[in-house]
Amino acid sequence: MTDRLSGKRAIVTGAASGIGEASAKMFAAEGARVFCVDLDADGVRATAETIGDGTVAHVADLSDPAAAEAMTAAAIDALGGVDVVYACAGIAGSGTAADTPMDQWDRVIGVNLTSKWLSFKFALPHMVEQGSGSIIIQASIGGILGVPGIFPYAAAKGGCIAMTRQAAVEYGPSNVRFNGIAPGQVPTPLVVKSYEGGGGMTAGMGVEEGMRRVAELYPLRRTGTVDEVAALATYLASDESAWTTGQIHVIDGGITAQ
Ligand code: NAD
Numbered sequence: 001m002t003d004r005l006s007g008k009r010a011i012v013t014g015a016a017s018g019i020g021e022a023s024a025k026m027f028a029a030e031g032a033r034v035f036c037v038d039l040d041a042d043g044v045r046a047t048a049e050t051i052g053d054g055t056v057a058h059v060a061d062l063s064d065p066a067a068a069e070a071m072t073a074a075a076i077d078a079l080g081g082v083d084v085v086y087a088c089a090g091i092a093g094s095g096t097a098a099d100t101p102m103d104q105w106d107r108v109i110g111v112n113l114t115s116k117w118l119s120f121k122f123a124l125p126h127m128v129e130q131g132s133g134s135i136i137i138q139a140s141i142g143g144i145l146g147v148p149g150i151f152p153y154a155a156a157k158g159g160c161i162a163m164t165r166q167a168a169v170e171y172g173p174s175n176v177r178f179n180g181i182a183p184g185q186v187p188t189p190l191v192v193k194s195y196e197g198g199g200g201m202t203a204g205m206g207v208e209e210g211m212r213r214v215a216e217l218y219p220l221r222r223t224g225t226v227d228e229v230a231a232l233a234t235y236l237a238s239d240e241s242a243w244t245t246g247q248i249h250v251i252d253g254g255i256t257a258q
Contacts, residue, residue, distance in 0.1 A: 003030060004030045004238045005027055005030040006030075008027070008031070008032040008033070008084055009035075009079035009081050009082050010033070010086065011034075011035045011037060011082055011085045011086070012036055012086045012088060013038065013062055013086065013089040013115075013119050014090060015044050015047050015048075015088075016036075016039075016040040017043055017190075018189060019138070019226045020038070020088035021043070022226035022230040023088060023230040024036050024047055024051065025047065025051060025230075026227070026233075026234050027237060028051040030238070032084070033053075034051060035055075036058065037059075037075075037089070037119075038057075038059065038060075041057075041059045044059060056074075056075075058074055061115075063110035063114055064118075065118055068115065068121070069121075069122045072121075073122070075123075076123075081130065082123045082126055082133070083132065083133060084134045084136070085119055085133075085135045085136070086138070086237065087115070087116040087117075087120055087135070087136065087138060088136075088138045088233075089119070090190060091108065091112065091193075092191075092194035093107075093151075093152040094150055094194060095150075105152045109159075111156075112152075112156030112157065112160070113155075113160060116137050116160055117163060120135045120167075127174070128171070128174040128176060133171075133176040133177065134176075134179070135167070136233055137178065137179070137180045137181070138183075139161050139164070139180040139181060139182040139248060140153070140157040140160075140182055140183060141250060141255065143158040143160060143182065144158075144161070144250070144256060164248060165178075165246050168246030172245055177241070177244065177245040178245055179244060179246075179247055180247070181233060181236070181248075181249050182248050182249065182250045183224060183251050184218065184224060186226055186228075187223055188226065195207045217255060218252070218254060218255050219255065219258060220253035220254055222253060224251065228251065232249055
């Protein structure tokens with residue numbers, strides 16, 4: 001590793017598992033001080049312990065505005081400020097437009113859209129005051145392409161894409177950058193839950209068979225890895241991407257190209 005994030009203070013949400021966990025570890029390996037946040041107490045503590053160097057683990061349900069505000073205050077206190085927020089936490093969200101129950105809609109929008117906003121909302125005044133900041137919002141190709149059976153998830157991810165562009169325009173003059181990441185399929189616990197929930201292109205197949213069939217659809221003939229997405233997040237967190245804002249960075253083995 002090359003210290004590409006040396007001096008950066010980063011909040012990473014969803015740090016207990018999958019892409020958020022890999023990103024928290026990569027940010028730290030690149031020299032950032034990382035504040036790890038998740039609903040899963042054991043998982044987020046394990047990530048922070050693995051990173052070491054006094055890395056703080058913070059447990060919060062980020063769909064709760066008071067918890068998100070308290071999280072940001074604790075991060076600024078622990079890190080002495082904040083330069084990067086990677087809003088990565090998310091959940092699966094199956095259902096069609098007709099059969100999605102209201103409570104499922106509320107939870108999926110609450111975690112996959114509202115919590116993304118709340119994860120950076122309270123950091124923004126600090127970034128504006130210091131005249132810099134990089135905010136990374138985890139979208140999905142599910143917010144770009146229609147995929148049968150993930151109606152509430154797609155609606156939330158489409159909202160993440162619009163939010164990224166909107167906030168980039170609002171905060172560009174303050175040198176606070178917003179970039180979205182839209183991955184294709186990366187095997188993680190969220191994807192397993194999505195298969196178990198019966199959503200997506202492979203509804204009705206088992207997890208293993210579904211993943212194998214999906215991998216065949218990609219031009220690169222495989223799904224992604226958490227480290228491949230973490231590497232993109234590292235670039236967007238770093239000053240290497242200083243002139244990049246308002247963009248949705250698709251990382252998907254080429255599936256949206258066909
Ligand atoms: P994951 O299940 O491995 O990790 C998600 C983490 O978010 C978990 O640790 C979970 O506890 C945490 N979380 C869930 N609800 C929370 C809440 N209310 N408050 C705080 N933390 C909460 O999943 P992942 O695949 O690594 O997903 C990370 C992000 O990437 C999500 O936003 C997901 O939608 C997005 N994404 C994933 C894929 C994929 O194929 N894995 C594809 C596109 C987008």
